[in-house]
Amino acid sequence: MASSESLLPVSSQQDPLSDSRCDSIPESRRRRPIKVHLAIYSGFLLIALYVTLIITHGGSAPKNDVNEDTTVESRARLAGVSEKSNVHISKLSNDLRGEAFAWNNTVLSWQRTAFHFQPEKNWMNDPNGPLYYKGWYHFFYQYNPNAAVWGDIVWGHAVSKDLINWLHLPLAMVPDQWYDANGVWTGSATFLDDGSIVMLYTGSTDKFVQVQNLAYPEDPEDPLLVKWTKFSGNPVLVPPPGIGAKDFRDPTTAWKTSDGKWRITIGSKINRTGISIIYDTTDFKTYEKHDTLLHQVPNTGMWECVDFYPVSKTKNKGLDTSVNGPDVKHIVKASMDDTRIDHYAIGTYDESSATWVPDNPSIDVGISTGLRYDYGKFYASKTFYDQHKGRRILWSWIGESDSEAADVQKGWSSVQGIPRTVVLDTKTGKNLVQWPVKEIESLRLRSKKFHMKVEPGTVAPVDVGPADQLDIEAVFKIKKDDLDVVFGDDSVEDDKEFSCETSGGATVRGALGPFGFSVLADESLSEQTQVYFYVTKGKDSKLKSFFCTDTSRSTMANDVVKPVYGSFVPVLKGEKLTMRILVDHSIIEAFGQGGRTCITSRVYPTKSIYGATKLFLFNNAIDATITASFKVWHMNSAFIRPFSADDLGVPSST
Amino acid sequence: MKNSSAVTSPPSLSLFLLLLLPFPAQSSDDLIDTICKGTPFFDLCEASLRPLSPSPSDPKSIASAIANVVLSNMTDTLGYIQSLIRHSQDPAAERALAQCAEVYRPVVRFNIPQAIEAMRRGEFGFATYVLGDAEKQTDSCQKWINSAGADDESSVPLTARNKLVKNLCDVAISVIKSLMNGR
Numbered sequence: 001m002a003s004s005e006s007l008l009p010v011s012s013q014q015d016p017l018s019d020s021r022c023d024s025i026p027e028s029r030r031r032r033p034i035k036v037h038l039a040i041y042s043g044f045l046l047i048a049l050y051v052t053l054i055i056t057h058g059g060s061a062p063k064n065d066v067n068e069d070t071t072v073e074s075r076a077r078l079a080g081v082s083e084k085s086n087v088h089i090s091k092l093s094n095d096l097r098g099e100a101f102a103w104n105n106t107v108l109s110w111q112r113t114a115f116h117f118q119p120e121k122n123w124m125n126d127p128n129g130p131l132y133y134k135g136w137y138h139f140f141y142q143y144n145p146n147a148a149v150w151g152d153i154v155w156g157h158a159v160s161k162d163l164i165n166w167l168h169l170p171l172a173m174v175p176d177q178w179y180d181a182n183g184v185w186t187g188s189a190t191f192l193d194d195g196s197i198v199m200l201y202t203g204s205t206d207k208f209v210q211v212q213n214l215a216y217p218e219d220p221e222d223p224l225l226v227k228w229t230k231f232s233g234n235p236v237l238v239p240p241p242g243i244g245a246k247d248f249r250d251p252t253t254a255w256k257t258s259d260g261k262w263r264i265t266i267g268s269k270i271n272r273t274g275i276s277i278i279y280d281t282t283d284f285k286t287y288e289k290h291d292t293l294l295h296q297v298p299n300t301g302m303w304e305c306v307d308f309y310p311v312s313k314t315k316n317k318g319l320d321t322s323v324n325g326p327d328v329k330h331i332v333k334a335s336m337d338d339t340r341i342d343h344y345a346i347g348t349y350d351e352s353s354a355t356w357v358p359d360n361p362s363i364d365v366g367i368s369t370g371l372r373y374d375y376g377k378f379y380a381s382k383t384f385y386d387q388h389k390g391r392r393i394l395w396s397w398i399g400e401s402d403s404e405a406a407d408v409q410k411g412w413s414s415v416q417g418i419p420r421t422v423v424l425d426t427k428t429g430k431n432l433v434q435w436p437v438k439e440i441e442s443l444r445l446r447s448k449k450f451h452m453k454v455e456p457g458t459v460a461p462v463d464v465g466p467a468d469q470l471d472i473e474a475v476f477k478i479k480k481d482d483l484d485v486v487f488g489d490d491s492v493e494d495d496k497e498f499s500c501e502t503s504g505g506a507t508v509r510g511a512l513g514p515f516g517f518s519v520l521a522d523e524s525l526s527e528q529t530q531v532y533f534y535v536t537k538g539k540d541s542k543l544k545s546f547f548c549t550d551t552s553r554s555t556m557a558n559d560v561v562k563p564v565y566g567s568f569v570p571v572l573k574g575e576k577l578t579m580r581i582l583v584d585h586s587i588i589e590a591f592g593q594g595g596r597t598c599i600t601s602r603v604y605p606t607k608s609i610y611g612a613t614k615l616f617l618f619n620n621a622i623d624a625t626i627t628a629s630f631k632v633w634h635m636n637s638a639f640i641r642p643f644s645a646d647d648l649g650v651p652s653s654t
Numbered sequence: 655m656k657n658s659s660a661v662t663s664p665p666s667l668s669l670f671l672l673l674l675l676p677f678p679a680q681s682s683d684d685l686i687d688t689i690c691k692g693t694p695f696f697d698l699c700e701a702s703l704r705p706l707s708p709s710p711s712d713p714k715s716i717a718s719a720i721a722n723v724v725l726s727n728m729t730d731t732l733g734y735i736q737s738l739i740r741h742s743q744d745p746a747a748e749r750a751l752a753q754c755a756e757v758y759r760p761v762v763r764f765n766i767p768q769a770i771e772a773m774r775r776g777e778f779g780f781a782t783y784v785l786g787d788a789e790k791q792t793d794s795c796q797k798w799i800n801s802a803g804a805d806d807e808s809s810v811p812l813t814a815r816n817k818l819v820k821n822l823c824d825v826a827i828s829v830i831k832s833l834m835n836g837r
Contacts, residue, residue: 135760135768136764167783643779643780
């Protein structure tokens, strides 16, 4: 039950509630811990400075991160693909940087996820060519068979009946041709009219030129599609005039045009303008390039992993990539090389001109204030149409936020997000809605229901036993009287300019927030990750809600990246505040308002692991009492194991 | 041999009838006997394999035969579910049935035929995986039906069929595993 007293002071240097458990200060209602504020401010100033320096340099592609292992990061950059190793803000924000934590096997092995897709070991990045065929979901992925860092990239392969339990298969494609000698990179699958599959993928040639290649299953009767054949006439596309040799990658799934041709798009850039080039083909072997682009947005940099697909304006179901019509909008999505963020925009596709215009140009693709699938650690995402269940499914690469050294020590790096269904939000019409695929519920074990009232400034333990594999669904209500008070009280300032990322995290108290859960917390809350709502009173007394995840206190270790993530979340009249959280060891996926705002984060606790992991409900608001009704399930582990080559009767190629 | 489930009207009378037939009083331990003895449901195994003509005489064809029995029973069950959906009056029950159909369909249409083909090529690991998955689907289906709470006459025979398919999967997996080990 909710206790009216905050927890006992903790012995570590950070007492998460020390700032909030206080005698009220007459003037300001919000107290910002000065030290943290300064540190964040100086950190961002330094980053801005650094970014300016880099951009004015020209030369190699700009990056706004610094890696201590410069040799490894240069390898990715030289190879002509975006920086794959981790963003190290810590180097720049002096206060937050510390010694590397003395990671040991116990702490590291806890980090491995129980129900997210990951290979048994080594490095993974982009999802490739996802598809459903003859009763099996197929997943391919960028993989380094030799190390826990990016390099030697091949196509890994796994199959599943349900997108949750997986069988690892032999590698689908390796760099055995001159046209992919330096990497078998990202690509997409297309189903032809006769049900056969073609795969287009980017190869980095022996001279590091990015070209597009065609491949197809060697034996279409093999339901597991173990073996793949590369077209003898590869490459089928090379960088066109005016496009850089290292700015031409990640072909999309093709869609049909009204005159029966297939059409694809490939992201690129011209100077600093991100662009999407259009090609038509009838046989996937020869192509006509359009003179016009599908779309372009200035100052967004290189567009990687472009995705283009229709969504229904009225129905909550997926559409085949070729569908078009009056009931349909089209999504253009791209992964921004410069910022490592996936952006999308909703707009209208004009078939005859092969162009697309956004509904709202001020939040066009790649604009920093534009829409994202996910406001946390999430990149290189790709959708596919699941014809088995009529859904559009989104895969995403979730990289690590820890140091490369730790990845090497633990022997693996990166996971995939839980596949999500994607539909247009038919209520707002202005954003997509994502939700973990229903099949994940098959992992739910016993559950416990709670109904708790939490006073301002309270942290309440939630007794669920071990708390590192959970599925939480919660509904929050702010006490009406408190809302009325806040609205009626002119001395309560409008919370201007609130932003999850810059407003200081979950310890900074407002009238109506933050409140939510502390996950992966230890008993004393010396380590915790908060997933919460922050409700502000905006101008003209309208409520504005934000959904955030604060990882800044997720671990004592300082050689990991610990941001506060999040964004505004639309809450419509009559809706209650809802959130869902999937906790799976070192990954947390949070969904606000049914998936209108999603946040994935990676955390690396050193104490809050194994049996010490707990769950808390907190209310750090100053004025509002919160009622939370929620259900917590323990989650079983998924069955993800290799399928031995013997089982398949093929020679092992790993 | 007594069939303990309250059978009302499953169209796969064939298997039901088989279970009522008196068995030839054989005391010799032929291959079918030996193999069935190693499975969790000896009678079911015997009843599935004995009547086949020609009689499967080597381990591989026994494995194939039992997988085919799983396939035909599951196909029948899927057909039964689809007919229940057509006549359903209760939305909750209909949803549960639709979920069952959705998971059974790829198993029947793709996966078990793939398993049978795989066994022909000697890929028994794949076959056990597929049959294990098929069994899991019957468990899921049963869970959905139970929680839909329908107590009309249709859920009782469906439960019986699911149980039968589940046990057949157990038998099949056991047969294939003994092949993988003992061959």
